[in-house]
Amino acid sequence: MAASKDPRPCSIADALALVGEKYSLLVLREVCLGNGRFDQLVRNIGAPRDILATRLRRLVDAGILTKRPYSERPQRFEYRPTQAGLELEPVLWTLKEWGDRHLRADSGTPMVLEHHCGNEFVPVVTCRACGEEARHQELTAHPQVPGWTVGGPAAA
Amino acid sequence: MAASKDPRPCSIADALALVGEKYSLLVLREVCLGNGRFDQLVRNIGAPRDILATRLRRLVDAGILTKRPYSERPQRFEYRPTQAGLELEPVLWTLKEWGDRHLRADSGTPMVLEHHCGNEFVPVVTCRACGEEARHQELTAHPQVPGWTVGGPAAA
DNA sequence: ACCGGTGAGTAGGAAATTCGGACTCACCAT
DNA sequence: ATGGTGAGTCCGAATTTCCTACTCACCGGT
Numbered sequence: 001m002a003a004s005k006d007p008r009p010c011s012i013a014d015a016l017a018l019v020g021e022k023y024s025l026l027v028l029r030e031v032c033l034g035n036g037r038f039d040q041l042v043r044n045i046g047a048p049r050d051i052l053a054t055r056l057r058r059l060v061d062a063g064i065l066t067k068r069p070y071s072e073r074p075q076r077f078e079y080r081p082t083q084a085g086l087e088l089e090p091v092l093w094t095l096k097e098w099g100d101r102h103l104r105a106d107s108g109t110p111m112v113l114e115h116h117c118g119n120e121f122v123p124v125v126t127c128r129a130c131g132e133e134a135r136h137q138e139l140t141a142h143p144q145v146p147g148w149t150v151g152g153p154a155a156a
Numbered sequence: 157m158a159a160s161k162d163p164r165p166c167s168i169a170d171a172l173a174l175v176g177e178k179y180s181l182l183v184l185r186e187v188c189l190g191n192g193r194f195d196q197l198v199r200n201i202g203a204p205r206d207i208l209a210t211r212l213r214r215l216v217d218a219g220i221l222t223k224r225p226y227s228e229r230p231q232r233f234e235y236r237p238t239q240a241g242l243e244l245e246p247v248l249w250t251l252k253e254w255g256d257r258h259l260r261a262d263s264g265t266p267m268v269l270e271h272h273c274g275n276e277f278v279p280v281v282t283c284r285a286c287g288e289e290a291r292h293q294e295l296t297a298h299p300q301v302p303g304w305t306v307g308g309p310a311a312a
Numbered sequence: 313a314c315c316g317g318t319g320a321g322t323a324g325g326a327a328a329t330t331c332g333g334a335c336t337c338a339c340c341a342t
Numbered sequence: 343a344t345g346g347t348g349a350g351t352c353c354g355a356a357t358t359t360c361c362t363a364c365t366c367a368c369c370g371g372t
Contacts, residue, residue: 007202009266011255012185012248018259022176022330029168033297034307038349044304046163048331053350074339076348084258086292090281091254092168093290094246099167102240103174110165110301116294119285125246126282129275134249136242138272141189145266148200151190178359194320204360209321230368232319 009145018062023047024055025092028081031065032089036079064088093123165301174218179203180211181248184237187221188245192234220244249279 007013019025026045030036035044041056042049056079059065064085070078081089093113100109113121125134132138141150163169175181182201186192191200197212198205212235215221220241226234237245249269256265269277281290288294297306 005199005202007182008186008200010182010185011252011260011265011267013182014259015251015255016181020176020178020181025172025176026163026166026169029166030164032292036307039347040307042349043161044164046161048333049350050332050352051330074348087258088254089292090250090290091247093281094250095171096167098244098247099169099171102243103170104167108300109167110299110304111167112298112300114296114298115283115285115288115290116296117283117286117288119283121290121295122284123281123290124284125249125279127271127273127275128278128280129271130273131287132271132273134246134271134277134279136188136245139277140270140272142268142270143266144264144268148266151192151196195318198320205321206323206361207359230319 008148019059019064019088021055021058023051024059025088025095027052027055027059027079028064028085028088029092031079031081031085032092038077038079041079059085090123093121094125097123164304175215175220175244177211177214179207180215181244181251183208183211183215183235184220184241184244185248187235187237187241188248192236194233194235197235215241246279249277250281253279 019028023045026047027041030041030044035041038049038052038056041047041052045052047055056065056067060067060079062084063082065079066082067077067079070076096109096111096113104110115121126132127134143149175184179201182203183197186197186200191197194205194208194212197203197208201208203211212221212223216223216235218240219238221235222238223233223235226232252265252267252269260266271277282288283290299305
């Protein structure tokens with residue numbers, strides 16, 4: 001039985017418990033960009049080296065990154081995303097989109113992604129079933145766990 | 157001129173500076189579900205009350221939430237997402253999807269979202285221009301800021 | 313008038329994390 | 343022998359978080 005003071009069971013919370021610590025998603029960003037070496041990560045992210053080391057251990061343990069040598073003698077390593085790591089990338093794209101629109105409206109984006117269709121890549125989140133772009137007011141939440149409810153719609 | 161030890165300029169980092177602290181995205185989750193009252197947030201998120209209070213101040217200052225009275229005498233407040241807050245929801249959906257698939261493969265999702273098309277909502281991130289589902293290997297990153305490069309593709 | 317309960321926080325001190333810089337260790341190049 | 347690089351580790355100081363308790367305003371019942 002869950003102690004009644006436990007927080008809502010939620011996959012978002014679970015995911016954030018793994019990748020929600022400071023720097024973790026930035027590590028994933030760099031690694032997805034192909035910058036997987038320790039010193040590159042330190043420079044590009046701006047994280048303290050010891051914190052970065054613990055984050056990397058955690059992400060490797062979680063199966064989001066792998067650490068592989070790109071040189072024996074001298075031993076040198078590189079971190080790369082696993083399949084699970086690559087599947088987290090959509091989160092980065094949608095965060096980037098939001099940041100570009102809400103925090104960089106003036107200054108312009110510091111990074112353009114190009115899709116292989118030839119256009120600038122702007123992510124849109126759609127419904128797998130019908131293909132439509134998803135909107136808050138067209139979604140209804142159904143908790144599956146007894147005791148947890150949701151309030152009414154929360155439009156602004 | 158940027159001191160050369162600054163981290164990579166990046167909208168993802170900017171966004172995470174606002175909403176990347178512990179609990180912030182869970183606050184947004186609850187608020188989007190319509191549970192916007194302080195004590196609901198405490199219970200559903202499991203955050204310490206003082207930390208929650210500072211997160212709420214920050215999110216309101218950032219224009220992601222608004223605080224509005226739902227009762228004068230006694231004064232009672234409710235937090236709701238602004239338009240900017242609602243536009244962050246896709247990040248939550250994609251995180252949920254990842255968590256459901258990678259962390260809840262056995263136990264099942266604790267929350268089903270239903271799209272107004274009648275089906276269970278499973279988010280898919282697509283390219284606005286061509287409508288295709290986005291894949292890592294079909295994207296190319298083009299930094300816009302001199303001095304910042306990316307490595308080669310980083311497939312697993 | 314008194315009592316208990318609710319909502320929305322504040323206060324305070326202990327515990328845990330983060331930060332920045334220096335340091336290590338192995339190896340290679342000159 | 344000296345210097346440089348990559349990948350970390352170590353340490354003490356600074357910052358955050360956590361937990362529990364407390365406040366304050368109001369309401370409802372007796």
